[in-house]
Amino acid sequence: MIAHPAVHLTAREGDVLRMVGAGRSSKQIAAALGIAPKTVETYIEHIKLKMGATNRSHMAALAVAWGLLDLNDGPDAHG
Incomplete structure (x- = not known):
């Protein structure tokens, strides 16, 4: 089941x-956030659970579909 797009992320x-x-x-x-990679993995697991995503790619795809991410704001978008 897919989570509702109004999912609340910290x-x-x-x-x-x-x-x-x-x-x-x-x-x-x-490195960017000054935390341990294991902590990042924990955040990713929490996000996937909240969103009902099966993996990182699915998580990102849902975020784009729900308007939580704009691919035009990526690091290569303006180059």
């Missing part, structure tokens, strides 16, 4: 989701 979960959507690895996200 600010940090939103940060992680945006970085996953930008194609960053857990290690890259951890």
Whole structure:
């Protein structure tokens, strides 16, 4: 079952989701946020559960479909 698009993410979960959507690895996200890669993986698991996603790609696809992520804001969007 797919979670409702009005899923409530914490600010940090939103940060992680945006970085996953930008194609960053857990290690890259951890370095950017100053946290451990294992902590990033925990955030990703929480986001997937809240969204009803099966993996990182599905999580990002749902976020785009629900308007939580804008692919035009990615690191290569303006280059």
